[in-house]
Amino acid sequence: MLYAFIATVLMALVTYLPRVLPIAVFRKEIKSTYIRSFLQYVPYAVLGALTFPDIFNSTSSYTTAVCGTIVALILAYREKSLFVVALGAILTVYVTGLFL
Template sequence: MNKAFIAVLLMALVTYIPRVIPVSIFRKEIKSVYIKSFLKYVPYAVLGALTFPEIVYSTGNSYSAAAGTVIAFYLAYKEKSLVIVALAAILTVYLTGLFF
């Protein structure tokens, strides 16, 4: 029980530090347009970097994964809703998996 408590405290400390450091360092409002635009796109870039490898290897078949990705990108580019994009990608992967 003692080791588990120490592990929980260490995990809390490790997750707390990255949240406190930016607040303590950047007390003033960021006025640089370049930095603001960079920070605006960071969440999307991180999300893409985390999910894209899983998209490629999730089906076990690279053809069906590529087909689903292409359809999802196309529909997202056409600004379709997230539900439509997800359902179309799933259907494409399923149908491609049946034939390849």
């Protein structure tokens, strides 16, 4: 029971500190345009770094995953909606999986 309590407290600290620390450290508004523009891109970079490697392991075939990724990148580059991008990638993986 003590082990579970310590684990719960540590997990709470690990999830709570990254949310409170920026508020405690940066009380004033950030005026540097470089830092502000950097912080605007951080969520997209982190999301890409977390999801991109898993894309190639999501199917049983590396080839179907690459084809789906290429179609998704093309549709996203053409500024299609997230639904269209996801549906296009899924259909591409399914169709290429039928032929391979």
